[in-house]
Amino acid sequence: MVEMATQFKQGCFKAAFIFLTCLISMAAQSQTLLSNAPKGALVITQSDWHSQNTQYLANPASLMKIFTATLATEVLGENYRFKTELAYEEKTLNQGRLTGPLTLTLTGDPSFTQKDLHALLMTLAKAGVKKLDKVEIDASRYQGHAWSLGQVWNDHGICFAAPTSAAMINRNCVFGNLKATEPEQLAHFYLTPNSPLTVENQVVTLATNQAESCQVLLKVLGANHYRLTGCLDEKRKTLPLGFSANEANAFFKHILMQELALLGFGSEIEVSFIDQAPSWLVDNDKSVKRITHYSAPLTKLVARMLQRSDNLVADALFKASGHQYVLSENAGAASFKALDAYQKGSLALMSLLDKNQIDSQGLVVRDGSGLSRENLLYATSLYQVLELWLSHPKFAWLVEALPIAAQSGTLKNRESLKHDMLKGRVLAKSGSMQGVVNLAGFVQVTDEAKGLKLRPFVFMVNQFSKSKAVKPAKFSVEELALFKFETGFLTQGFGP
Incomplete structure (x- = not known):
């Protein structure tokens, strides 16, 4: 019994020693980690x-x-999906002409593109709608600002901080680039054709020995209207740029009107935004025709x-x-x-x-x-x-x-x-x-x-x-x- 008790004590002492050693080792590691913290x-x-x-x-x-x-x-x-929907009252369709409004309901789908809009309108045409008098866009789902409180104001206009609203298409962004030219000349500026944005270019190319502090600045002039200023090093081949809308509804409307004209729905269509869904759409009448696009699932x-x-x-x-x-x-x-x-x-x-x-x-x-x-x-x-x-x-x-x-x-x-x-x-x-x-x-x-x-x-x-x-x-x-x-x-x- 005495021998067993002695072995037990020795075992306990050994376990305690190992545990204490581990604690000391961990403490030393933590102390080393703390000493390396950025000043x-x-x-x-x-x-x-x-x-x-x-x-x-x-x-x-x-x-x-x-x-x-x-x-x-x-x-x-x-399984949640964002829904974008076209709807109209069947009784207002006469020989291919829709005399009542076509309602486009937007719910803030961040993945919705011009290609998706084109497909929706093509389906509408296949359903027998050939001419439109009026399109009403319901983008009333969200109240308040498109940007959050505390967001850096000079990020507005840059693609990674595009406004988030019910009306979104092509990520509310347009892409372009700047290329250096000869020193003292305006840099060459490219913007995606038929853009919903207006961007003025005043960026000058400078010789490398003068361009150490060069930067390109973006100034907001108005709704979806910007100006580029500053300078570009002559050795800079291409500077990629991404511009966002600062007025999302106008951005969406511009692209919608392009698609309506392209598909031949008419050249004098009245396009407007409404504050709430019309009663005939809310009542879910069976005579209402709907064409729906769904985003990818939440996953x-x-x-x-x-x-x-x-x-x-x-x-x-x-x-x-x-x-x-x-x-x-x-x-x-x-x-x-x-x-x-x-x-x-x-x-x-x-x-x-x-x-x-x-x-x-x-x-x-x-x-x-x-x-x-x-x-x-x-x-x-x-x-x-x-x-x-x-x-x-x-x-x-x-x-x-x-x-x-x-x-x-x-x-x-x-x-x-x-x-x-x-x-x-x-x-x-x-x-x-x-x-x-x-x-x-x-x-x-x-x-x-x-x-x-x-x-x-x-x-x-x-x-x-x-x-x-x-x-x-x-x-x-x-x-x-x-x-x-x-x-x-x-x-x-x-x-x-």
């Missing part, structure tokens, strides 16, 4: 292997799309949003979720109907978080894309949402929709994920803007008992400042330090 930046980590500064709110940038994907899954469902739209960090899709889903939430939960409540589309989305998101016991106190949510500078989230709240993806079957599919380190989407070329240990084993959403470099998702580790295991993490860096990279270096000293820090944090996720 002056607010670094927040949340995971089961390392957490710091979780008491602070931070700008999530595109990590907001994690919330949006969760909200859209909950409120809209995996495809969310995959695009997460893989490409698509802002237009994100805000479209955020607004659609808010709209549906108010309809289903607060039907008839005038106070909720008066909210703008972004406020409804925020209301729906807070309800979802509260329902799942996720901390929403103090969060500031302005949009679904993360473009707003006013968005503020806790890493803890994001972490809890990621845990929800793992624990609730309804959200499980979202994990596979995330980009994969060194393989797909926005993580394919992320410098910090090129470490051999991380390639193909980090599934996450990135989020970046001036002063912000974020990443949140999962590391995939091998568990001896359970096989593959996903460990959620949130890594948020705000107030990050960097100097200019000195050629031939691709990155600044501060960026390289941040990459090293992020790599170190993630590789720790494969430890105890």
Whole structure:
């Protein structure tokens, strides 16, 4: 008995020593990680292997799309599709001429294109409608501004920040480019033909020795009217450009009128916007003829949003979720109907978080894309949402929709994920803007008992400042330090 007791004590001492050694090792790793933090930046980590500064709110940038994907899954469902519909009263069709209005109902489909519009109108012609007197566009689904509060104003007019409204076509964008010419001459400017936008070019080509500080600036002159100014280095072959509408209804109307003329529906058609659907359409009379286009299902739209960090899709889903939430939960409540589309989305998101016991106190949510500078989230709240993806079957599919380190989407070329240990084993959403470099998702580790295991993490860096990279270096000293820090944090996720 004495011998057994002695062996037991020795075993306990050995186990305690190993445990203490592990704790010391982990503490040392954490201390090393902390010492590599970018100078002056607010670094927040949340995971089961390392957490710091979780008491602070931070700008999530595109990590907001994690919330949006969760909200859209909950409120809209995996099979949700945006609907665009033509409708008319059959009794107003006489010998191919529609004397009553053709109503076009728009619901904010971010994937709707001119090709889709053309197909709808072709189907209308095949149904026997040859001439039109009047087209009424119902784009009244959303109230309020097309951009969120806190969005940088000088992003307006640039394609990645195109307005999100009920009326969307061709991503509310037009593409073009600038090419350098001879020094002191105007740069050559190209814009897609028959564009709904007017862009004046005043960009001058400069000799390389004079072009060190050259930049191209975009000035808004009016509704869908812009001016380019500044200069271009003579060695710059092509500068690709993407312009967005700043007046979405006018943008859509321009393209619609082009298609109507192309298909021969008439040259003097009255095209207007209406504030609400006409009574004959709302009553769902059987004599009403409908031609409908559906977007891809929510699963495809969310995959695009997460893989490409698509802002237009994100805000479209955020607004659609808010709209549906108010309809289903607060039907008839005038106070909720008066909210703008972004406020409804925020209301729906807070309800979802509260329902799942996720901390929403103090969060500031302005949009679904993360473009707003006013968005503020806790890493803890994001972490809890990621845990929800793992624990609730309804959200499980979202994990596979995330980009994969060194393989797909926005993580394919992320410098910090090129470490051999991380390639193909980090599934996450990135989020970046001036002063912000974020990443949140999962590391995939091998568990001896359970096989593959996903460990959620949130890594948020705000107030990050960097100097200019000195050629031939691709990155600044501060960026390289941040990459090293992020790599170190993630590789720790494969430890105890």
